[in-house]
Amino acid sequence: MSRERRTPAASRVVMTEIVLPADTNNYGTIFGGRLLALADKCAAMSAVRHCRRPVVTASFDRVDFLRPVRRGYFVVLTGEVTATFRTSMEIQVTVEAEHPERGERQTTCLARVTMVAIDEAGRPVAVPPLEFDSEDERARAERAAERRRQRLARRDLEAF
Numbered sequence: 493m494s495r496e497r498r499t500p501a502a503s504r505v506v507m508t509e510i511v512l513p514a515d516t517n518n519y520g521t522i523f524g525g526r527l528l529a530l531a532d533k534c535a536a537m538s539a540v541r542h543c544r545r546p547v548v549t550a551s552f553d554r555v556d557f558l559r560p561v562r563r564g565y566f567v568v569l570t571g572e573v574t575a576t577f578r579t580s581m582e583i584q585v586t587v588e589a590e591h592p593e594r595g596e597r598q599t600t601c602l603a604r605v606t607m608v609a610i611d612e613a614g615r616p617v618a619v620p621p622l623e624f625d626s627e628d629e630r631a632r633a634e635r636a637a638e639r640r641r642q643r644l645a646r647r648d649l650e651a652f
């Protein structure tokens with residue numbers, strides 16, 4: 493019997509948005525918060541594609557904005573699940589700015605988001621394990637495990 497393989501590629505989401513005036517600051521470039529909201533949405537859809545359940549955002553790693561994105565540019569976000577744990581998933585979202593006429597793209601930021609699958613009562617529930625198409629993907633998931641350890645240590649340290 494065939495079934496959908498739960499690989500990073502199967503979870504991939506590509507979202508394209510245009511930067512409108514309402515998305516920009518006084519310098520004509522996109523608000524960082526707007527970009528984070530788009531990355532969150534992209535990560536959530538990717539996580540749902542993997543586990544086919546509702547998810548919530550547990551954590552956003554530090555995000556560096558490498559270059560500004562100007563009004564009128566396209567923002568292309570690509571999200572995919574890089575690792576699964578018991579109830580949580582790490583999703584990597586890369587954000588590129590595309591010049592609308594020339595089509596050139598430049599990476600603007602990379603966000604790593606942890607999403608947790610939940611049941612009807614909002615309790616965390618187990619997700620299916622990620623399957624890999626390559627050794628690179630497997631190695632990437634191993635690196636994600638170390639990042640998860642650091643996130644949880646930080647959460648426990650910063651709990652108030």
Ligand SMILES: CC(C)(COP(=O)(O)OP(=O)(O)OC[C@H]1O[C@@H](n2cnc3c(N)ncnc32)[C@H](O)[C@@H]1OP(=O)(O)O)[C@@H](O)C(=O)NCCC(=O)NCCS
Nearest residue numbers: 548549550551577578579580581606608614616643644647
């Ligand atoms: C995320 C949430 C479901 C975790 O619930 P919890 O009661 O702390 O449950 P647990 O401690 O069992 O954690 C569940 C999973 O979340 C992970 N997790 C929790 N906090 C985390 C953090 N800060 N960073 C990374 N992973 C985290 C745990 O590692 C665990 O994953 P695992 O099962 O794969 O090991 C809960 O804190 C919540 O609902 N938060 C609000 C989410 C929300 O509203 N987000 C929108 C933006 S505010």
